[in-house]
Amino acid sequence: MERDHLDLATLxxxxxxxxxxxxxxxxxxNMKYEPKDLRNSADPAFNQNPIDVTSSPEREDHxxxxxxxxxxxxxxxxxxxxxxAVGAGEIELVPDPLDSQPRRNSFPNYTSRILPAxxxxxxxxxxxxxxxxxxxxxxYEKIREHILEQPFYCETAREWRAGVSCDDPPDLTQDGSxxxxxxxxxxxQPPPGWERLLRIRGEGGTRFADVYYVAPSGKRLRSMIxxxxxxxxxxxxxxEGVSMSRFSFQIPRPLQENYVRKRPYRxxxxxDEDDPAxxxxxxxxxxxxxxxxxxxxxxxxxxxIYRAPLFEPVSQSLKKKRTPSKRxxxxxxxxxxx
DNA sequence: GCCACCGGTGGC
DNA sequence: GCCACCGGTGGC
Numbered sequence: 001m002e003r004d005h006l007d008l009a010t011l012x013x014x015x016x017x018x019x020x021x022x023x024x025x026x027x028x029x030n031m032k033y034e035p036k037d038l039r040n041s042a043d044p045a046f047n048q049n050p051i052d053v054t055s056s057p058e059r060e061d062h063x064x065x066x067x068x069x070x071x072x073x074x075x076x077x078x079x080x081x082x083x084x085a086v087g088a089g090e091i092e093l094v095p096d097p098l099d100s101q102p103r104r105n106s107f108p109n110y111t112s113r114i115l116p117a118x119x120x121x122x123x124x125x126x127x128x129x130x131x132x133x134x135x136x137x138x139x140y141e142k143i144r145e146h147i148l149e150q151p152f153y154c155e156t157a158r159e160w161r162a163g164v165s166c167d168d169p170p171d172l173t174q175d176g177s178x179x180x181x182x183x184x185x186x187x188x189q190p191p192p193g194w195e196r197l198l199r200i201r202g203e204g205g206t207r208f209a210d211v212y213y214v215a216p217s218g219k220r221l222r223s224m225i226x227x228x229x230x231x232x233x234x235x236x237x238x239x240e241g242v243s244m245s246r247f248s249f250q251i252p253r254p255l256q257e258n259y260v261r262k263r264p265y266r267x268x269x270x271x272d273e274d275d276p277a278x279x280x281x282x283x284x285x286x287x288x289x290x291x292x293x294x295x296x297x298x299x300x301x302x303x304x305i306y307r308a309p310l311f312e313p314v315s316q317s318l319k320k321k322r323t324p325s326k327r328x329x330x331x332x333x334x335x336x337x338x
Numbered sequence: 339g340c341c342a343c344c345g346g347t348g349g350c
Numbered sequence: 351g352c353c354a355c356c357g358g359t360g361g362c
Contacts, residue, residue, distance in 0.1 A: 104361095105343060115343085199343075206345050207353090220341085223355050249354075263346095263351080 105202050116179065116200040122172050126151035130170035135160045138189075141196070147185045180255040181208065187250060191242040198251070208260050209251040223249060 103115040121140035122131045132154060134140040139160070143152055154166045174180055190196040193216035200209045213221045215234075221227050227247050231238050254260060 103342080201344070205343090210343080212342095225355070251353090253352090 103199075115202055118198060118200070120172075123147075123152045125154045125166060127153050128166035130154065130166065130168075131172040131174075132157045132161075132164070133171040141187070141189045144183065144185065144187055145189050179259070181252040182255060183252040184248070184250040187248045188246045191237070191240075191246045194242075194246075203259050204261050206261055206263065207251075208254045211249045211251055213247060 103117060105115055118137075121134040121137060123134055123140070123143055124131050132152070134143065134157075143150075143156070154164055154168065157164045172178070187196075190213060195214040197212040197214060197220075198209055199212065201207060210222065213227065215221060215230060215237075217234075219230065221230055224244065224247060228244060231242065231244070
């Protein structure tokens with residue numbers, strides 16, 4: 001059985017003490033795209049999620065134990081789910097026809113199968129941690145855009161669901177019947193007339209998903225550079241106020257470990273490329289690990305459609321891990337991983 | 339021929 | 351490990 005659907009969820013819990021909402025600047029409105037700048041930008045839309053999101057399904061349903069620690073895990077999450085596994089009718093929202101369109105991959109290494117698609121959008125209440133379904137992709141994007149400064153609460157959902165409160169049961173739980181992934185916070189809404197498409201890749205691939213922007217003309221753009229070129233070629237959009245800061249190609253992160261195949265070891269060319277012995281080692285290492293560990297059809301624990309429990313702790317945020325002084329050399333990494 | 343989907347690669 | 355970019359290609 002294959003998943004053919006996926007839910008998007010936003011984890012809304014924030015540590016209120018950490019909110020300095022005024023920092024969302026509207027700089028970067030020029031056309032010049034400089035990736036280096038983006039990495040160091042204060043614009044959250046271009047930065048790594050600054051706060052860890054550890055999936056905590058057990059915590060989600062009993063909100064008693066240390067919520068203080070949960071406080072800093074304020075982000076958004078995507079939920080991937082298989083409607084066939086959860087039963088029809090539990091989730092009636094069909095957020096986006098484009099995203100929900102059944103897709104089939106055709107790559108040689110894959111048996112033809114349905115690719116996951118976003119099936120619903122959900123956000124976690126910053127107060128009770130319960131998940132609330134968001135009725136549309138547009139609404140979800142709107143909430144996501146300012147989730148750090150404007151946390152989501154169950155009461156927020158009253159806009160489309162009268163009287164809902166933290167006392168109501170959650171709309172969704174991380175019960176293992178869906179795939180969950182972490183979304184990035186504070187991604188700008190696409191400009192009017194544009195669409196931001198998230199395409200989930202098949203399991204066992206080299207990356208989890210791709211983001212495309214679809215211009216009003218229908219043109220699909222897949223990188224900031226392409227956006228920049230397109231805007232330069234179509235100054236009418238710039239005149240309308242479309243700027244680079246309205247785009248982000250950040251993808252969510254799957255909560256399921258091993259959904260994405262690990263990248264094979266990359267030799268440290270700078271250190272050993274002069275050493276013939278090391279060169280041989282490199283070749284043999286790559287050769288021995290170059291197989292396709294696709295992990296497709298990995299049996300679940302109970303029924304075929306269900307999978308092993310999904311909610312391993314997610315890796316720390318990049319920001320924490322990306323401490324240059326702590327990075328292992330590639331040689332060390334090779335030793336560790338073998 | 340187009341394009342959606344995927345892998346490779348360089349950089350941090 | 352993660353991100354960003356982009357080339358390749360099978361299926362339509």
